[in-house]
Amino acid sequence: MTVSSIVVMIIGMVIIWGGLAASIIHAVRSSKKNKARDAANNV
């Protein structure tokens, strides 16, 4: 594979798979935060 193809492949993977990973991590963190907030409100 040429250098330009490898660079494009890596950038595409980072943006698309990275975007998916970032949005999942955000969802997990905010769900933990909300659970903690709900628990604090119940106390």
Add this chain to the structure above:
Amino acid sequence: MERSQWGTRAGFIMAAVGSAVGLGNIWRFPYVAYENGGGAFFIPYLFALLTAGIPILILEFTIGHKYRGSAPLSFFRMGGKKLEWMGWWAVFVSFIISVYYAVIIAWAMRYTIFSFNQAWGTDTQDFLFNDFLQLTVQPGQTGGIVWGVFIPLALVWIITLGILLAGVKKGIELANRIFIPTLVVIFLAVVIRAVTLDGALTGLEAFFQPDFDAILNPTVWVAAYGHIFFSLSVAFAIMITYSSYLPKKSDITNNAFITGFANSAFELLAGIGIFAALGFMAAQQGVAVGDVATAGVGLAFVVFPQIINEFPGFNGLFGTLFFLSLTLAGLTSLISITETYVAGFSEKFGISRNKAVLFGGGLAALISILFATQGGLYFLDLADYFINQFGVAAIGLVEVVLVVWVFRKADLLKGHANEISDIRLGAWWKFSLGIITPIVLGYMMFGLLKLNILKEFETETGNYEGYSDMFTLAGGVAVAAAALIFGILFSIGKWHKEQGEYDERN
């Protein structure tokens, strides 16, 4: 009647991803990317994802969540009878798609069995069209029923309707929680094996090699927007229906980002796997990758069996995994497409969910027998072209124009999404929906209308695939028009009294 609800957020996301990830991700995206600049295609593709795909997903998730109904009921609650017809139009487009989509899943199911001993032999094209589909009639003729297609088709409908009968949580959610991880694992195995084949790097080079001149061509941008649009299951009534089952506290904006990126992540994986396998085949035959690259039915049922034939070992296993992936990707999408009219019929007429599944799904199953006949492929090909271009794309255009410009609901919906979501929507969302999406879809629709009305296809008749005027009108134009006409007719009747009242302040 209490409204069904997803059991978990992950369950909803799996179902939405299951709907978006379908046959097109595997057999359409790789070729569209290859044909439109290779690696450079990722620039318009990502731009289209962020300025059209995800904004429309957020719009549909918000509509379903705010108005808490199937697409027709949600649009009715948003704008009364003046909008309800659009929901029904989308529902009938989904109905038509479901009747032929089920047949393609039936083929994939049958090919999973054929893979065990490569029953397709050496001439895979002759096997598909003559032995398997028995395509010996002229376009427009049905011929007899092909039992080899009819039996798996019956099985596809039994599975789909069985899942829908079990309900939203115990049926759709549970099925997707099983099917989606299974699909990912199986497809990952296929891709890993494909990239380790001789010639795989040549295939990947063909797929990723950037042609940056291509992104100056407007048709490449239209192809990117068109692909994102068809790939994400937007304008099908699906995402509105699915999000209507979300609990009140739901982060709908991030759900849309996860769904959009997951769909793209899967199709990028598919592109790598498909082109690695095509590179292997090209190396075996001593030809260029461009000579074997293709899309759609030809890629899945003609070229892939050839690749499986030439495999160095475990041919049966690789073939089974590939066709099983197609079957699972198709099934999760078919479930979501069928759910749109199950929910719509149930709410409009106040009938139980089970009756709606048996009536709506049963009717679709009966009509789908037309596509299990000897001439079924011609009907399928024509209906698919017209319903996608003049159904799904047209609905997308009309939907954004009506919601943003005519009924001016964008700010209200933005407010609702921001109230419950972690990621706040800014001006980019309204700009994408109100300006970018209508311009691109409008340009695309204009080109399509011109192509079809002026008969500019490079075929003998000037029509799509060279079909006759009569067959094009009856099997394509009339089918696309029927979805709109039925949509308008269904919006005339009153809603069952339980759905009548809705407080927009909810």
